[in-house]
Amino acid sequence: MESGFDYGIILKSVPYLAEGLVLTFQLTILGILGGLVFGTLLALCRLAPFAPVSFIAGTYVNFFRSMPLILVIFWFYFLVPFLVGRPVGGFWSVTIAFIMFEAAYYCEIMRAGIQSVKVGQVYAGQALGLTYRQNMQYIVLPQAFRNMIPILLTQAIVLFQDTSLVYVVGLGDFLVHADIVANRDNRLMEMFSTVAVVYFILCLLGTLFVGRLQRKYANE
Amino acid sequence: MEFSYNWDWSVLFCTVQDVKIGCVAPYFYWIVEGFGWTIAVASAAWVIAFSWGSIIGILRTLEDPIWLRIPVVKSPVNFNTSAIEADNGVVLINIAWFLHGFATIYVTIFRNIPLLVQMFLWYFVLPEVLSKEAGMWLKRELPLPEYWTSVVCLGLYTASRVGEAVRAGINSITQGQHYAAMAVGLTRVQVYRYVLLPVAYRIIVPPLTSDFLGIFKNSSLALTIGVLELTAMTRQIDEYSYQTFESFTAATVLYILVTAIVMFVMRIVEGRVSIPGMISLGAK
Numbered sequence: 445m446e447s448g449f450d451y452g453i454i455l456k457s458v459p460y461l462a463e464g465l466v467l468t469f470q471l472t473i474l475g476i477l478g479g480l481v482f483g484t485l486l487a488l489c490r491l492a493p494f495a496p497v498s499f500i501a502g503t504y505v506n507f508f509r510s511m512p513l514i515l516v517i518f519w520f521y522f523l524v525p526f527l528v529g530r531p532v533g534g535f536w537s538v539t540i541a542f543i544m545f546e547a548a549y550y551c552e553i554m555r556a557g558i559q560s561v562k563v564g565q566v567y568a569g570q571a572l573g574l575t576y577r578q579n580m581q582y583i584v585l586p587q588a589f590r591n592m593i594p595i596l597l598t599q600a601i602v603l604f605q606d607t608s609l610v611y612v613v614g615l616g617d618f619l620v621h622a623d624i625v626a627n628r629d630n631r632l633m634e635m636f637s638t639v640a641v642v643y644f645i646l647c648l649l650g651t652l653f654v655g656r657l658q659r660k661y662a663n664e
Numbered sequence: 665m666e667f668s669y670n671w672d673w674s675v676l677f678c679t680v681q682d683v684k685i686g687c688v689a690p691y692f693y694w695i696v697e698g699f700g701w702t703i704a705v706a707s708a709a710w711v712i713a714f715s716w717g718s719i720i721g722i723l724r725t726l727e728d729p730i731w732l733r734i735p736v737v738k739s740p741v742n743f744n745t746s747a748i749e750a751d752n753g754v755v756l757i758n759i760a761w762f763l764h765g766f767a768t769i770y771v772t773i774f775r776n777i778p779l780l781v782q783m784f785l786w787y788f789v790l791p792e793v794l795s796k797e798a799g800m801w802l803k804r805e806l807p808l809p810e811y812w813t814s815v816v817c818l819g820l821y822t823a824s825r826v827g828e829a830v831r832a833g834i835n836s837i838t839q840g841q842h843y844a845a846m847a848v849g850l851t852r853v854q855v856y857r858y859v860l861l862p863v864a865y866r867i868i869v870p871p872l873t874s875d876f877l878g879i880f881k882n883s884s885l886a887l888t889i890g891v892l893e894l895t896a897m898t899r900q901i902d903e904y905s906y907q908t909f910e911s912f913t914a915a916t917v918l919y920i921l922v923t924a925i926v927m928f929v930m931r932i933v934e935g936r937v938s939i940p941g942m943i944s945l946g947a948k
Contacts, residue, residue: 510923512881515895515915522908526669605778611888619781632788640781647776 450631454638457625461638464621467535471542471607471617476600478543483550490555501551508548513609517541521613534615546603553599557592558584594658601650605643618642669909676901676910691901695914698897705814705883705893710876712819713826717875720823721830722856723767730760730852767827774824779817780885786817787889814886822879829871833864866937873930877923894918 489501508516520541525531561584569579608619616624619639626635676691734755774782787810791799806812837860845859865872887896894915901911 507920510877510881510920511916512884512895512919514884514887515898515912515919518895518899519912519916522902522912605776608778608780609885611780619778619784623784626788632784633792636781636784636789640777640785643778643781644773644776648772651772651776 450634453625453629453631453634457622457635460621460625461618464616464618465642467616468604468607468618471535471539471610472600472604474539475542475546475603475607478539479546479550479603480596482543482547484554486547486551487554487558490551491558505548505551508545509552511545513545513606514612516545517609517613520544534610534613538610538613538615542603542607546599549599550596553592553595554588557588557595560591561587590661594654594661597650597654597657601647601654604650605647608643671910672907673910676914691905691911694897694901695894695911695918698892698894698915699918701811701886701891701893702880702883702895705811705818705886705891706876706880708815709818709822709879709883712816713822713875713879714872716820717823717826718830720767720770720827721834722861723763724771724827724831725834725860726760726764728760728852729758730763731756732759771824771827774821779821779882780888782821783814783817783885783889787813810886810890813889814883814891818879818882818886822875822882825875825878826872829868829875830864832871833868834860836867837863863939866939869930869934869937873926873934877926880922880926881919 486501486505489497490505492498492501517538521534521537524537524540565583565587566579569583574582607617610617611619611623614620622635622639626632676695734757777785791802793799794802802809841859841863842855845855850858883893884895886893887899892900898911898915902908905911
């Protein structure tokens with residue numbers, strides 16, 4: 445092991461690391477969008493008055509919430525090519541895994557958000573003669589969404605951190621690219637501390653933003 | 665779309681090492697062993713997370729100054745900050761400010777770095793940052809280095825979450841109780857010991873349960889540094905036997921079973937310890 449902290453290796457591998465960071469962001473964004481869509485559907489199912497539907501949605505949520513993300517990634521990594529019948533590449537398998545996994549968490553956030561709107565608001569809407577759809581659209585959902593935004597963003601930051609778990613299937617994200625350089629040049633210390641610092645700065649910026657948003661909403 | 669997969673559940677119950685029967689590896693024992701390691705990592709890490717997290721949480725609630733008297737011959741500089749105040753011959757340092765700041769920075773750091781990166785920092789980077797002897801001891805002489813590294817990593821990471829729960833619990837107690845305790849003449853330690861903490865821990869049972877389940881699920885990350893816990897063992901069975909989904913199913917069932925049992929037990933505990941007339945923090 446060579447001694448000393450080698451800044452050169454970090455600078456030299458910036459383009460390669462950036463490439464990995466792009467994949468990390470792709471996974472995060474796809475995971476958030478897909479998770480939001482699917483999670484909203486699940487939340488609507490969970491709150492549906494029809495018992496079997498809400499039971500199925502509830503079981504889905506509890507199922508994914510009691511599984512480690514690594515195991516979910518492994519499942520989909522092997523399951524998706526099997527179901528499709530041909531190799532689809534690690535990226536899409538993992539993306540589907542993240543969407544399915546995150547949807548369970550987003551569903552719970554949505555449900556809590558919708559239930560956080562006071563019943564009086566619904567009654568008031570009904571008293572004004574609004575239909576169910578109008579009541580949801582103009583009264584309940586705007587308030588629910590506002591209550592949810594900070595938690596949804598926090599969950600997005602968690603997902604951003606969790607995408608590093610694609611390491612276990614060797615997909616070339618930020619951490620994996622750093623890991624490759626680290627092992628090639630035997631520069632574990634430099635590469636892993638760089639990764640930690642970059643993740644820390646990005647997540648801290650996100651956390652500070654969420655905090656500001658929360659204070660802004662609290663003051664209004 | 666077709667799902668052509670040859671299910672062969674017998675592979676999971678394979679305990680005989682005999683080629684003739686078509687069963688060459690003790691896969692069943694692997695799962696039991698992996699499950700054992702998962703429990704061992706999670707429970708040891710929880711001890712760290714709970715104790716250290718409680719300290720972090722308490723430190724974050726410190727607001728009134730705690731003055732530490734350090735006698736000096738002659739006060740060299742006239743400090744004029746909120747942290748340090750100079751008296752004749754004695755420097756007073758407000759360590760509450762320092763401790764509070766330390767806990768806040770701790771939580772910020774540990775919550776904003778991915779757990780997997782933290783795991784690598786502990787396992788690969790720490791031995792090189794330390795002195796040569798200490799690094800060698802970590803790498804060579806420490807028994808089960810992967811196990812202890814993952815325990816420490818998971819414990820310190822989850823401590824930041826437990827700390828937030830403890831802080832929220834203490835802050836949710838009305839100031840009146842705090843003042844009442846002080847009015848009776850309790851010292852600050854006594855206020856925490858007899859008034860704030862007993863109430864706070866009873867309120868935060870639900871978030872603590874989810875933190876414990878988090879540690880239990882996150883223990884699967886230990887496979888990245890070579891601990892053969894449940895998920896790692898199922899991967900190994902998959903690699904040896906090519907019966908991917910049987911081993912994954914077994915692991916899934918075990919994870920869900922433990923989660924269900926823990927939640928069931930904690931719901932009973934929650935009901936037993938709940939404070940009458942108070943809505944728990946995590947209650948829906």
